[in-house]
Amino acid sequence: xxxxxxxxxxxxxxxxxxxxxxxxxxxxxxxxxxxxxxxxxxxxxxxxxxxxxxxxxxxxxxxxxxxxxxxxxxxxxxxxxxxxxxxxxxxxxxxxxxxxxxxxxxxxxxxxxxxxxxxxxxxxxxxxxxxxxxxxxxxxxxxxxxxxxxxxxxxxxxxxxxxxxxxxxxxxxxxxxxxxxxxxxxxxxxxxxxxxxxxxxxxxxxxxxxxxxxxxxxxxxxxxxxxxxxxxxxxxxxxxxxxxxxxxxxxxxxxxxxxxx
Numbered sequence: 001x002x003x004x005x006x007x008x009x010x011x012x013x014x015x016x017x018x019x020x021x022x023x024x025x026x027x028x029x030x031x032x033x034x035x036x037x038x039x040x041x042x043x044x045x046x047x048x049x050x051x052x053x054x055x056x057x058x059x060x061x062x063x064x065x066x067x068x069x070x071x072x073x074x075x076x077x078x079x080x081x082x083x084x085x086x087x088x089x090x091x092x093x094x095x096x097x098x099x100x101x102x103x104x105x106x107x108x109x110x111x112x113x114x115x116x117x118x119x120x121x122x123x124x125x126x127x128x129x130x131x132x133x134x135x136x137x138x139x140x141x142x143x144x145x146x147x148x149x150x151x152x153x154x155x156x157x158x159x160x161x162x163x164x165x166x167x168x169x170x171x172x173x174x175x176x177x178x179x180x181x182x183x184x185x186x187x188x189x190x191x192x193x194x195x196x197x198x199x200x201x202x203x204x205x206x207x208x209x210x211x212x213x214x215x216x217x218x219x220x221x222x223x224x225x226x227x228x229x230x231x232x233x234x235x236x237x238x239x240x241x242x243x244x245x246x247x248x249x250x251x252x253x254x255x256x257x258x259x260x261x
Contacts, residue, residue: 002066003027004158004188005051010060012046020046024060024213030157033184035203036192042210044192045081048160051190052078065157077151079144081162081192093138093146094118094131100153121149125179140167141176152183159183161191165198177202 005028012021021043028034036044049055050062053069064072077100097118122128125145135143144164151159161180165173173195180189181202190207193199200206208214 004030004032004065005190006061006063006066007051008061010050010062011058012043012050012055013058019211021050021209021213022211024209026207026213026215028188028190031184031186031188033181033189033202033204034191034207035196035199035205036190036207036209037194037196038209044209045162047209047213048078048162048190048192051160052076074154075157077148077154077156077159077187079147079151079159079161079164081166088136091135092132093122093127093135093149096135096146097121097150097153100150117153118149121152122146124152124183125149141169141172144168144176145179156187158188158190161189163192163194165193165195173198 005026007024007026010021010024011019013019024043024047036047038044046055050057051064051069053062053073062069065075069076094115098114100121101114101117119128119131122131125148127142127145127149130138130142130146135146138146144167148159148161148164159180164180165176168176177195177199180191183189184204191199191203205218206216208216
């Protein structure tokens with residue numbers, strides 16, 4: 001049995017030469033649910049794009065289900081961090097989902113079969129009743145469910161999500177992650193997130209990314225992991241955030257002692 005995602009000895013940098021990822025290796029097994037955490041600019045989104053084949057490593061390899069990423073596209077569903085759209089464009093929810101069924105030449109051919117598959121994907125997301133509603137008329141949480149339905153339209157083996165709750169209010173985040181937990185019964189999920197306190201209740205393991213990658217085969221996000229991934233001086237940290245993120249008590253005490261100086 002081979003991992004569904006296998007990354008070995010990967011390095012990546014952009015044209016300016018600054019290293020984004022260095023010596024990254026990761027094996028992801030079928031039906032894992034991994035939270036990818038780390039600071040802004042640490043390489044999380046870049047790592048997803050390498051899995052998608054949108055970027056090419058400078059060194060190392062990426063394989064999806066034993067294939068190069070560009071040959072594994074039908075096996076991957078992707079929900080990007082930002083989905084830009086013209087709010088005045090009269091596109092409906094079901095139109096958006098059917099875009100996930102573009103043919104190999106990126107052409108849209110509406111058919112009864114495509115509409116049926118799109119409706120099935122919307123039904124899974126609890127959005128079938130909104131199929132003919134303009135996407136601009138939906139709430140942030142509803143739109144995100146539509147975008148996931150689009151990613152699910154081809155029945156992928158892997159679902160990659162980049163900051164999926166950025167447009168969802170706090171009350172809706174737990175429901176959203178519960179939905180992902182249900183999908184995880186059928187597919188592997190990797191999600192980039194800063195919602196650490198919420199997501200730790202649902203994922204099975206954690207990958208910390210800050211140029212390098214540290215994999216933890218457990219769901220708990222510890223204070224030590226946070227210190228390693230979000231390095232900064234204690235003067236730069238709000239003590240409320242220290243408590244909220246579960247950082248060790250000694251860090252909070254150090255912060256207070258510095259504040260008294």
